[in-house]
Amino acid sequence: MNFHVCVKCGHVFNKDFDVAQIPYEEDSNLMFNNGRGWQRHLDELALKLRDNYIHNDLTVVDIGAGDGSFLHTLKLTCMLKCDVEAIAYEPGPEHRDCKLLRLKTYADYFIPGRDLGKHKPDMLVCRHVLEHMEQPREFITELAWACAQNNIRPVFVAEVPCIDRALATTRVGDFLYEHVSNFTFRSMRTMFESCGWLTRECYRTYNDEVVIWTGVPNPRAYPGYPQGWDYHGTSGLVNFLMELIDTDMVFWGGTGKGAAFLNAFHITKGRVIDSDRRKAGRYVPGTGQLIEHAESLYENPAETVLITTRWRAADIWMEIQQCYPCVKTVYVVEPFGIKEYTEDDYHAETS
Structure with a gap:
């Protein structure tokens, strides 16, 4: 591993990452989601999203949904308030778990130019995915662009591990090969705001080991684009x-x-x-x-x-x-x- 740091925002990334070394399709991503504290974290996040952002029936797309547990929790949390069309995108073997939870499941990667217009979601969830991407900036920029072209402003909820404490305490074990990008609180917010998004909330949680960013596309980022053009490539x-x-x-x-x-x-x-x-x-x-x-x-x-x-x-x-x-x-x-x-x-x- 060959980690570099951005001197402006503190973002840490592995310059020598090779995605071929991480066979996600073979179930290499085994994040443990059953601890009591972690489950409480998921429940609290679902409640926060329901109370702050969900007011009517809506469509939620979970990008990299894993086993679907959070999307399922969010859907159950909202049952008495509204109806949630829960759509899970999961290219790995865990897509089978999503189907068992009766989520509308796509065993595929989420491609903004192809999939955003298809679903017109009111909310996008992307938890513990961005740190695995080689080019997360390009992905969220493309996402903001696709929102502009489809004339929608979904709430985007992103969650990643936060390395602020790891840096402060020199916890080198936190830097995994699977994590191409390692986000600080500052780098998370900086990335979104420099790529066509407006911040509504950005905060640390789960004993400051996680950072959650919530926001919407910035309507001034891509103003005045001609309509009716096929932007897919x-x-x-x-x-x-x-x-x-x-x-x-x-x-x-x-x-x-x-x-x-x-x-x-x-x-x-x-x-x-x-x-x-x-x-x-x-x-x-x-x-x-x-x-x-x-x-x-x-x-x-x-x-x-x-x-x-x-x-x-x-x-x-x-x-x-x-x-x-x-x-x-x-x-x-x-x-x-x-x-x-x-x-x-x-x-x-x-x-």
């Missing part, structure tokens, strides 16, 4: 771009990062413009479009511009506002798709 992005190109959209930026973007998605048609006169009259490397100067918009107007160089979006947006009134909509490329760039974005990036 790059094919959706390319299809959306092709639809815009067939109207009157132009790409702003034809060399450097702009050329890299066009090549990455094999975009070989559509107008490409640039405000740098040195580039006008040349061709986009790799895809071949003629690069026009931005002033060509006077003679050949376009209502939609997609800025391919995200880091220069503020400057380009202002130039468009000042010089090219024909342009009504400006898009920029973000990590998981395309969003409309607005005056609010400009002020947020330049203030």
Whole structure:
């Protein structure tokens, strides 16, 4: 094991982790859930969620449900208050235990882009799963993105072991190979808030050995995305771009990062413009479009511009506002798709 620590938030991770060494499908994850204190912890968490977040009939999806005991406890706890559609995702052998508890069970991994729209959950539970993921940030970012695309704001309840006490008392036995990520109280909250989520609660419990984060997607994280686009992978992005190109959209930026973007998605048609006169009259490397100067918009107007160089979006947006009134909509490329760039974005990036 080769553990590294983030100097900003204290997160500890195993740089040399190899998921192939952990055969979860062979029941290698044997977390003990029958201790009296642990059961009390589960009961208290279920009561807290019921009292604070559950008010009407709802759908709850448990991501990595294990044997289903917590999801079952939550469902029973809510019986007198509302009806809970309890859905368990568990790729390991414990999915059989979930079925025995009469939970709606999927013996599979939960994939946000595929599964969130299918269930439209009101609550997501993810207990003692994130520490096993090689890329937990990517997962919760994708989850926030998928929530935005499906226009839902489920409560997300995440629980992981907390290593604050282990660090304070040099308890090296707490650092397991199975735990790629080891969360401090601070790193847990930092991760979610930097990935498109708003914190409602973040607290230690179970003798400070566990940290629980509860929150909802941040509606400002992915504002203004065009609706009706298939976001499930790059094919959706390319299809959306092709639809815009067939109207009157132009790409702003034809060399450097702009050329890299066009090549990455094999975009070989559509107008490409640039405000740098040195580039006008040349061709986009790799895809071949003629690069026009931005002033060509006077003679050949376009209502939609997609800025391919995200880091220069503020400057380009202002130039468009000042010089090219024909342009009504400006898009920029973000990590998981395309969003409309607005005056609010400009002020947020330049203030």
